[in-house]
Amino acid sequence: MAGELMLEKWSGAVSVINIGSTKEEGGTRSRVIQVGGEAALPFLFQEGVIPHKPVIAFEIWDTAPADWPQELTKSYAGVLANPFVWAQMCVKEYKAELLCIKLQGAHPDFTDKSPDEEAKFISQLLKKVDVPLIILGCGDDTKDNLVLPACCEAAKGERCLVGSAVQDNYKTLTAAVLADGHNIIAESPIDINIAKQLNILISDMGLPLERIVINPTIGALGYGLEYAYSIMERARLAALAGDKTVASPFICLVGQESWRAKEAKALMNEFPTWGPESERGAIWEAVTATALIQAGADILVMRHPRAIEKVNKYIEELMK
Amino acid sequence: MEKFKITFYPDNKTIEVEKGKNILSAAISAGVYINSSCGGDGVCGRCKVILKKGQVITQPTGRISLDERKKGFYLACLTTIQSDLDVEVPSESRLDLEKLSPEEIDLRLKGLYSESEEVEPPESILGEEIFVHSPLATKLYLELPPPDLEDKISDLERLYRQIRRIQDIPIMQTGLSNIRRLGELLRASDWKITLTLGKRNGTTELVLIEPGNTSHKNFGLAFDIGTTTISGQLVDLNTKKVLGTKATYNKQASFGSDIITRIIYAQEQDGLEKLHHAVIDGMNQMIQELIHEHNIDLNDVNCILCAGNTTMVHLLLRVDPTYIRRQPYVPVANFVPTIRASEAGIKINPRGLLSCVPGISSYVGGDVTAGVLSCGLDSTEDLSILIDIGTNGEIVLGNRDFLISASASAGPAFEGSGVSCGMRSSRGAIQKVKITPGDFQVTYNTIGTSTALSADGERSRTIGEAKPHGICGSGYIDIIAQVLRAGLLDKNGKIKMLKHRRIRDGEYGREFVLAFKEETDSTSDIVITEVDIENIKRAKAAIYSATAALVKYMALDFSKIKKIFIAGGFGTCIDTDNAISIGLLPDLDRSKFIFVGNSSLAGARAILLSYEAMKQANEIAKKITYFELSVEPGYMDEYMAALFFPHTDLSKFPSTKEGRL
Numbered sequence: 002m003a004g005e006l007m008l009e010k011w012s013g014a015v016s017v018i019n020i021g022s023t024k025e026e027g028g029t030r031s032r033v034i035q036v037g038g039e040a041a042l043p044f045l046f047q048e049g050v051i052p053h054k055p056v057i058a059f060e061i062w063d064t065a066p067a068d069w070p071q072e073l074t075k076s077y078a079g080v081l082a083n084p085f086v087w088a089q090m091c092v093k094e095y096k097a098e099l100l101c102i103k104l105q106g107a108h109p110d111f112t113d114k115s116p117d118e119e120a121k122f123i124s125q126l127l128k129k130v131d132v133p134l135i136i137l138g139c140g141d142d143t144k145d146n147l148v149l150p151a152c153c154e155a156a157k158g159e160r161c162l163v164g165s166a167v168q169d170n171y172k173t174l175t176a177a178v179l180a181d182g183h184n185i186i187a188e189s190p191i192d193i194n195i196a197k198q199l200n201i202l203i204s205d206m207g208l209p210l211e212r213i214v215i216n217p218t219i220g221a222l223g224y225g226l227e228y229a230y231s232i233m234e235r236a237r238l239a240a241l242a243g244d245k246t247v248a249s250p251f252i253c254l255v256g257q258e259s260w261r262a263k264e265a266k267a268l269m270n271e272f273p274t275w276g277p278e279s280e281r282g283a284i285w286e287a288v289t290a291t292a293l294i295q296a297g298a299d300i301l302v303m304r305h306p307r308a309i310e311k312v313n314k315y316i317e318e319l320m321k
Numbered sequence: 322m323e324k325f326k327i328t329f330y331p332d333n334k335t336i337e338v339e340k341g342k343n344i345l346s347a348a349i350s351a352g353v354y355i356n357s358s359c360g361g362d363g364v365c366g367r368c369k370v371i372l373k374k375g376q377v378i379t380q381p382t383g384r385i386s387l388d389e390r391k392k393g394f395y396l397a398c399l400t401t402i403q404s405d406l407d408v409e410v411p412s413e414s415r416l417d418l419e420k421l422s423p424e425e426i427d428l429r430l431k432g433l434y435s436e437s438e439e440v441e442p443p444e445s446i447l448g449e450e451i452f453v454h455s456p457l458a459t460k461l462y463l464e465l466p467p468p469d470l471e472d473k474i475s476d477l478e479r480l481y482r483q484i485r486r487i488q489d490i491p492i493m494q495t496g497l498s499n500i501r502r503l504g505e506l507l508r509a510s511d512w513k514i515t516l517t518l519g520k521r522n523g524t525t526e527l528v529l530i531e532p533g534n535t536s537h538k539n540f541g542l543a544f545d546i547g548t549t550t551i552s553g554q555l556v557d558l559n560t561k562k563v564l565g566t567k568a569t570y571n572k573q574a575s576f577g578s579d580i581i582t583r584i585i586y587a588q589e590q591d592g593l594e595k596l597h598h599a600v601i602d603g604m605n606q607m608i609q610e611l612i613h614e615h616n617i618d619l620n621d622v623n624c625i626l627c628a629g630n631t632t633m634v635h636l637l638l639r640v641d642p643t644y645i646r647r648q649p650y651v652p653v654a655n656f657v658p659t660i661r662a663s664e665a666g667i668k669i670n671p672r673g674l675l676s677c678v679p680g681i682s683s684y685v686g687g688d689v690t691a692g693v694l695s696c697g698l699d700s701t702e703d704l705s706i707l708i709d710i711g712t713n714g715e716i717v718l719g720n721r722d723f724l725i726s727a728s729a730s731a732g733p734a735f736e737g738s739g740v741s742c743g744m745r746s747s748r749g750a751i752q753k754v755k756i757t758p759g760d761f762q763v764t765y766n767t768i769g770t771s772t773a774l775s776a777d778g779e780r781s782r783t784i785g786e787a788k789p790h791g792i793c794g795s796g797y798i799d800i801i802a803q804v805l806r807a808g809l810l811d812k813n814g815k816i817k818m819l820k821h822r823r824i825r826d827g828e829y830g831r832e833f834v835l836a837f838k839e840e841t842d843s844t845s846d847i848v849i850t851e852v853d854i855e856n857i858k859r860a861k862a863a864i865y866s867a868t869a870a871l872v873k874y875m876a877l878d879f880s881k882i883k884k885i886f887i888a889g890g891f892g893t894c895i896d897t898d899n900a901i902s903i904g905l906l907p908d909l910d911r912s913k914f915i916f917v918g919n920s921s922l923a924g925a926r927a928i929l930l931s932y933e934a935m936k937q938a939n940e941i942a943k944k945i946t947y948f949e950l951s952v953e954p955g956y957m958d959e960y961m962a963a964l965f966f967p968h969t970d971l972s973k974f975p976s977t978k979e980g981r982l
Contacts, residue, residue: 168813194961194969201971202811246971 009048013243014040015299016211017053018184018250020099021133022160030159031131034099036214036299037250042237043297044319049241054320055294057309058099058135058302059091060256063114063122064106069304070266072282076306084122085129092130095309101135101302102126107148108139116151124155135162135252135302137186142170150177157181162252162300164188165216168199175206186252188216191228193235197247204246214300215249221258221265222289229253233296253293256304259286283308291315322510322533325402329353330373330409341509341532343502344370344377344408345397345671349619354668355414361398361663361671362498368397369414375406380501398498398671401505452931456558457659457676458519458528458623461487462536465512476503480527484516495527496672506530517623519674520932521659528623529672538621540564542611542669543929544604545688545922546629546637547571548580548712549733550745551603552922555611558623561930564615566922567607568745570738572599573636578733579712580632584642597639601666604637608669622669625662626929628678628921630686630713631655637677638665645683650949655680655942676935678925679942684728689715690942691924694934696886696917699724699941703883706868708906709920710735710794710889714864717945718871718882724945725875729867731860735794735889740853741829742791742843749790749842751835752894756803761823763835765789765796788842792835792849795895797857800849802899804833805966812966814854829853861905862963868907869963870956874948879907888920901976904967908974 017038022028034056040049065082066074080087084102091097102123106114114122123136136152138145150173153163164186166174171187178185187203189196196215204210217236219229233251240248259265265285269277286308290301294316303309323340327347336351345368348355356367366384372393379400397414463483466472474482477500481493507514510532517529517539539558544551552568573596576586587593612619627637631652635642638660640653662668662675678687689709698705700721707717714731717724737743737750744750746768753766767789792800804810809817809824816824816831823834830851838846872879887895887906897914900906906914917923928934950956962969967977 169815172817192961194958194964197969198813198965201965201969202813205811244970244972 006047009041009045011040011049011241013241013245013248014038014049015237015240015248015250016213016245018162018212018214019160020135020162020184022158022182026160028159029127029131030133032098032133033160034133039237039297040241042241043295051320053299055299055301055316056099057097057290057312057316058101058300059095059097059306059309060101060103060254060302060304061087061091062103062105063119064112066105070260070278070282072266072278073260073304085126088126088130092132095306098132099135099300100130100132101137103137104139104148104152106139107144108141109144110141111139113144114148116147119148120151120155123152127156127159133161134159135164135186135300137164138174142167146170146173149174153177153181153183156183160184162186162214164214164252166199166203168195168202171199171203172206175203175208178212179206179208184212184214186214186216187249188218191218191220191225191232193232193239193247196232196236197239197244200246200249210245210249213249214252215247216252216254219253219255219258219289219293221255221262222285222292223264224258224262226289226292230292230296233293233298237297250299251293251297252300252302253290253298255286255290255293255301257302259289259308260304283311287311287315294319322513325375326405327351327402328407330407332410338402339510339532340402341506342402343398344395344400344402344406346620347402348397348408348410349668349671352619353410355397355410362496363396363399363501366396367414369394369411370397370400371395371409371411372400373407373409375402376404377401377406378403378505399502401502401509452927452934452937454561454930455520455932456539456541456624456930457626457928457932457935458517458539458541458558458674460536460539460559460623461516461518462534463487463514463516465507465514467512476507480507480516480530484518490518490525492524493527494521494524499527499530503530506532517670517672519624519659520935521674526674528674529670531620535621538618540612540617540622541929542608542622542625543922543925544625544627544629545691545919545925546600546604546627546633547688547736547921548583548630548633549574549578549736549738550711551600551607552919553604553607553611554922554926555608555615555617555622556926556929558930563926564617565611567611568747569603569607570745571633572603574733574738575599578739579730580630581646583636584632584646587636587642593636593639593641596636597666600633600637605666605668608667619668620670622673624674624676624929625667625669626676626678626925628686628688628691628925628928630688630711630715631680631683632686634677634680634687650683652680652683655682656939676928678928678938681726681942681945682947684713685715685717685726685945685947687938687942688921689717689726690938690945691922691928692886692888692917692920693717693724693924693941693945694938695920695924695927696888696915698886699937699944704877704881705884705886706872706882707886707888707920708864708868710864710887710905712736712738714860714867716864716868716871718868718875718877719945724941725871725948726945727867727871727948727950729863729950731863732856734797734853734856734860737791737793740792740797740856741832741850742835742847743797743853744791744793746793746795749787750793751789751791751796751847752793752799753896754796754799754803754835756800756807756809758807761807761809761821763823765835768793788840789836789847790842792847794889797849797853798903798905799896799899800833800835801854801857801966802896802902804849805902809833810854810966814851814858814966816851816854857903858964858966861903862960862965865904865907865968866956866959866963867950870950870953870959871948873955873959874953879909882909883913884915885909885913886915886917886920888917898976901974902967904963904965904974908967908976 021030038052165188265282519528680686832850836847
């Protein structure tokens with residue numbers, strides 16, 4: 002007997018975010034990346050349009066990462082100390098279409114770079130590469146409130162995605178993003194209510210909901226991935242049912258979380274049965290990413306070039 | 322009738338009493354506090370006094386040693402007065418209130434102590450006439466025919482016979498101590514006596530026999546024992562008239578602001594004892610104030626009716642509450658039999674009765690039963706909700722066919738505790754606030770005490786006479802609603818930094834100045850801080866989400882609810898629009914909301930005045946089912962969603978969205 006597909010009808014859709022701005026729009030990027038716009042659950046093409054594919058951003062730092070495992074640093078040998086060369090390598094060699102700059106160097110416990118230094122760094126980086134940028138603060142609220150506005154101003158007109166705004170510290174960043182025409186990342190601790198509340202708070206300040214990307218906070222495979230999955234699924238269901246306040250694309254910091262997992266970074270001589278680390282870490286990152294794509298992730302910030310390559314192929318397959 | 326003068330030393334207090342009264346009751350009338358834990362049964366031996374001068378009749382007792390007897394010691398409760406007396410009260414017989422060390426008093430009163438204050442008496446929604454007037458204790462004046470050779474039945478049967486000629490009382494009980502003094506008392510009083518009859522667990526007890534006619538003096542007390550606030554009311558049991566209503570903070574708060582902390586404290590050494598004393602001290606003090614203000618003899622206060630949450634009732638009775646907080650959360654007793662008030666340490670007539678409104682579960686107590694009774698939730702076809710906004714918010718949903726309850730820990734913020742400038746709704750409390758957007762001008766009303774007649778002759782309260790001293794629950798609701806509306810507060814409860822003389826960063830985060838020191842009755846500015854707002858936000862979220870979860874659990878939605886009764890000690894003047902715009906109450910047709918004030922106290926009074934009401938309260942307590950929110954998976958989510966002004970799901974509050982609020 003031929004079965005008939007039961008199709009869900011949705012009334013809402015995820016908003017579309019444009020990252021990067023070309024010459025025509027007053028920026029200097031070579032292209033604009035569009036994410037979001039889904040009118041159905043991930044890859045259920047029959048239920049609604051899925052206009053834009055998930056995109057992967059290469060994560061780079063403004064300072065040489067101290068704790069990245071060898072398997073990861075091998076892929077970026079010789080460039081980690083120079084973020085400009087690192088960025089160019091991602092774009093030229095690994096064909097990155099989007100870069101995510103983490104301003105870890107601004108952290109008081111790291112190199113404590115001044116807002117001026119970081120602003121200068123961003124304007125120089127914009128000259129060295131022409132792909133759209135995601136800019137992430139160092140995670141210290143006080144410092145980020147000084148650094149990120151300076152960077153927003155330095156990147157004025159480039160329509161970056163800047164983060165992260167959190168529930169207790171969103172006002173300064175929202176004001177800066179609003180003034181300089183960027184998009185914002187709203188980060189919540191695996192909590193759909195806080196995600197929604199933060200979106201409302203930010204939009205109450207005048208930044209349209211269509212310029213917010215949600216960072217739902219994720220866990221890597223084996224480290225709470227399913228919690229993140231279900232929160233993302235719930236938010237997406239609400240968005241499709243018409244709730245505009247959670248209808249934002251998701252950004253997931255996959256690289257950061259995956260490479261914290263012991264299973265990703267442990268050496269083979271410690272756990273002989275786990276197999277060679279040269280394979281394992283990248284697979285751990287790729288599997289985490291693919292699961293989150295199924296949950297509705299729109300932007301994946303990743304680290305290992307081989308994992309990125311694999312996930313890109315996977316996305317291509319799914320979008321066929 | 323013959324009267325004698327009794328003088329107590331070292332107090333040097335003199336009182337005139339009828340012949341035949343015992344020394345203990347004379348001491349109580351004179352305001353001399355003598356220990357008596359058995360309630361005048363002659364058992365405990367703690368009411369020893371020394372007779373210096375005069376004639377008495379006493380009953381033999383093993384509590385007085387031969388040596389003591391030689392020195393003139395008597396048990397005050399067993400000794401009847403036959404002439405003018407001089408009596409010395411030795412220090413060991415004095416009530417131990419004064420024995421507290423200064424440190425202990427400080428600890429007990431830390432931060433929270435305040436004199437009890439006059440508050441508005443709560444009104445019973447049903448009106449008083451629904452229940453037959455039959456108070457917990459009634460007085461009956463009898464003139465017995467003296468026995469003669471024709472009519473030789475015994476004194477006690479003679480008494481019963483006379484009672485049954487007036488009232489049909491099948492079963493009567495009389496304590497041995499009453500029988501022991503009966504023969505002497507009847508003859509000394511020329512067969513003219515007043516009986517106090519108490520309703521006691523289905524039977525009637527002959528509580529007290531007094532010489533002469535005191536039947537016009539019969540008073541009782543209704544109490545609402547809350548975690549944060551104790552409210553009491555003195556009632557004339559003959560006329561049903563409320564003589565006075567007072568409220569004070571529960572002194573137990575110095576041992577923890579919520580019931581769980583107190584239950585844990587009760588397990589410490591002397592913890593239970595201290596908690597028990599904290600509550601009865603507060604009640605005894607309030608009783609003293611009430612009887613003095615209304616010039617009433619403590620001997621004429623014959624019964625007390627208490628409504629309280631389950632833990633409070635345990636602590637009042639000095640019953641270990643430990644198992645309330647251990648799975649499966651079972652209290653020692655929900656239906657507490659009527660006992661002698663003195664057994665619980667409550668100082669009224671030593672033989673007076675104490676009864677508690679039956680509770681429902683460990684976390685929904687007799688205060689809720691009393692509230693349901695006073696709002697008539699159980700007697701209407703319409704679906705209604707009773708929300709009692711206290712430290713523990715209790716919610717009852719139902720109608721005459723079913724009643725279901727839930728409890729949510731809201732914290733004491735709405736009762737003015739745990740917030741920087743909070744106070745109860747009493748004189749000097751800011752209760753209504755308006756803040757104009759733009760220039761943030763503040764206008765407020767404080768609770769005043771004087772009253773005036775308005776044009777239409779109705780009694781109306783003159784407001785704004787008292788200088789502000791603090792902010793009460795309804796004031797906080799208004800302030801938050803108004804600063805939200807004025808754009809000063811984000812929906813998360815954070816104050817925006819603007820250059821304005823009313824906004825500043827204080828010790829507890831950013832704050833908004835409501836009234837500057839100069840305009841207040843306080844030693845500092847009256848402010849609301851971000852921490853206060855956070856506390857109120859949690860409290861309102863707990864109440865709203867519990868209500869929403871209960872409605873959802875019953876597969877109903879708010880539109881099906883016909884009436885919502887709002888009870889709580891924060892006064893009856895909540896602005897409905899404001900309460901909705903902060904997300905405390907659901908966004909429904911405003912006419913559905915009925916503010917009933919302290920419905921627990923109103924219910925306790927109804928039960929005090931009518932045994933019918935007591936029977937109905939028993940029925941209600943048996944009927945209400947309890948819904949345990951802590952094991953309901955959806956509740957935490959509801960709560961998190963409600964931690965926002967007004968709510969994370971703005972579509973639940975269309976009025977705020979449409980800008981009507």
